[in-house]
Amino acid sequence: MTTGRDENIIPFPRQAGAAWALQIRVELMLMPFPVWRRLLVPAGATFWDLHVALQDAMGWEDRHLHLFTLDDPRSGRRLRFGVPDESGFHGAHDIMPGWLHTVAPHLLVDGHPALYSYDFGDDWQHEVVLEAVLEDDGGRLLPLCLAGAGACPPEDSGGPAMCQALLDGGADGGFDPDAVVFDNPRLRWERAFGRS
Numbered sequence: 125m126t127t128g129r130d131e132n133i134i135p136f137p138r139q140a141g142a143a144w145a146l147q148i149r150v151e152l153m154l155m156p157f158p159v160w161r162r163l164l165v166p167a168g169a170t171f172w173d174l175h176v177a178l179q180d181a182m183g184w185e186d187r188h189l190h191l192f193t194l195d196d197p198r199s200g201r202r203l204r205f206g207v208p209d210e211s212g213f214h215g216a217h218d219i220m221p222g223w224l225h226t227v228a229p230h231l232l233v234d235g236h237p238a239l240y241s242y243d244f245g246d247d248w249q250h251e252v253v254l255e256a257v258l259e260d261d262g263g264r265l266l267p268l269c270l271a272g273a274g275a276c277p278p279e280d281s282g283g284p285a286m287c288q289a290l291l292d293g294g295a296d297g298g299f300d301p302d303a304v305v306f307d308n309p310r311l312r313w314e315r316a317f318g319r320s
Contacts, residue, residue: 245283
């Protein structure tokens with residue numbers, strides 16, 4: 125895989141015959157109109173990498189906490205990935221660091237979806253489904269937004285209950301997957317935590 129287009133794309137080691145990408149569908153739940161994205165992310169993506177890709181594809185500004193919650197397909201145990209907090213706020217001591225855990229072992233094609241929560245005040249809930257594991261790279265750079273529908277509501281707009289009011293006010297529900305610009309997950313981590 126090359127990174128010639130820009131330096132925001134993270135290369136990852138790849139072995140012959142290994143999976144190249146995960147095709148993931150993300151849908152913002154409880155909306156009065158469909159808001160979803162179909163993404164390709166590297167097969168070696170961590171939950172932090174997926175968080176950054178989701179933020180960019182959905183149009184969020186990464187100003188709030190996030191959390192991935194899922195049932196491990198092997199053990200059935202409830203797992204939570206995000207930003208741990210030693211104070212234990214919202215049970216955060218049970219949250220595993222998203223940047224240390226890859227997505228692939230925890231999602232199965234046709235398996236149970238994961239829940240991606242963003243902004244615990246507005247309580248945006250996203251269903252995350254692994255649609256396919258791909259082996260042929262086709263020369264494309266990752267992450268990539270393949271398709272989608274519906275514009276995400278603005279930050280701090282009050283959650284799904286306020287979306288009808290936005291619609292009544294003339295908010296545009298359109299989305300263009302080609303307009304998505306992805307950030308570098310490692311640089312965003314350094315900006316968020318102030319260290320490299």
